[in-house]
Amino acid sequence: MAGAFPPSLEILVTHLMKLPTIGRRSAERLAFHLLKSPREQSVELSEAVVRMKDRLRRCSRCFNITEDDPCAICRDPSRDSKILCVVEDAPDALAVESAGGFRGRYHVLEGCLSPLKGVTAGDLHIAELDERVASEGVEELILAMNPSVDGEATALFVTQRYAPKGLRLSRIALGLPMGGSLEYADEQTLQHALSGRTPISGRES
Numbered sequence: 001m002a003g004a005f006p007p008s009l010e011i012l013v014t015h016l017m018k019l020p021t022i023g024r025r026s027a028e029r030l031a032f033h034l035l036k037s038p039r040e041q042s043v044e045l046s047e048a049v050v051r052m053k054d055r056l057r058r059c060s061r062c063f064n065i066t067e068d069d070p071c072a073i074c075r076d077p078s079r080d081s082k083i084l085c086v087v088e089d090a091p092d093a094l095a096v097e098s099a100g101g102f103r104g105r106y107h108v109l110e111g112c113l114s115p116l117k118g119v120t121a122g123d124l125h126i127a128e129l130d131e132r133v134a135s136e137g138v139e140e141l142i143l144a145m146n147p148s149v150d151g152e153a154t155a156l157f158v159t160q161r162y163a164p165k166g167l168r169l170s171r172i173a174l175g176l177p178m179g180g181s182l183e184y185a186d187e188q189t190l191q192h193a194l195s196g197r198t199p200i201s202g203r204e205s
């Protein structure tokens with residue numbers, strides 16, 4: 001019963017419940033775990049949260065999260081600037097990067113088109129993608145949107161925008177379940193999805 005909790009414990013539980021997938025019972029379990037753990041652990045946890053909030057920003061080129069701008073991937077001269085992997089948001093770029101094997105660079109849209117939620121191309125980093133395509137010698141876009149209705153709509157929009165410019169476009173698909181999220185896909189599934197991407201438009205290489 002919520003009213004039975006001492007105020008400081010209730011406040012922590014309330015904050016934990018704001019986190020994704022954490023319901024009241026899970027929040028209570030986490031709070032009691034912290035209560036029983038050494039004080040130092042709680043101090044380090046709270047400091048880690050604040051440090052992360054203070055230090056992380058968006059890369060001004062690819063919009064991935066980074067502590068330094070431009071990010072390490074944009075600065076790395078060994079990465080292939082001709083190939084951009086276009087993703088909805090930073091966790092997706094991190095997931096593809098963790099899977100390994102991709103040597104191009106990223107472009108994070110920071111969202112996907114959603115007519116229902118009123119998200120249009122102007123809300124995404126499409127203008128910045130135009131700019132990169134024009135100035136960085138980009139030849140190929142790998143579309144790694146989430147397998148959802150909005151992800152599909154976004155992939156279609158990007159395809160229709162850049163195919164006429166002569167870019168090679170491909171979409172990762174193999175092994176990714178509909179309604180799923182790139183962020184939670186295992187490494188093998190993502191590796192298969194990348195290597196098994198299918199051309200949508202563009203020249204044969």
Ligand SMILES: [Zn+2]
Pocket residue numbers: 059060061062063064070071072073074
């Ligand atoms: Zn970057």
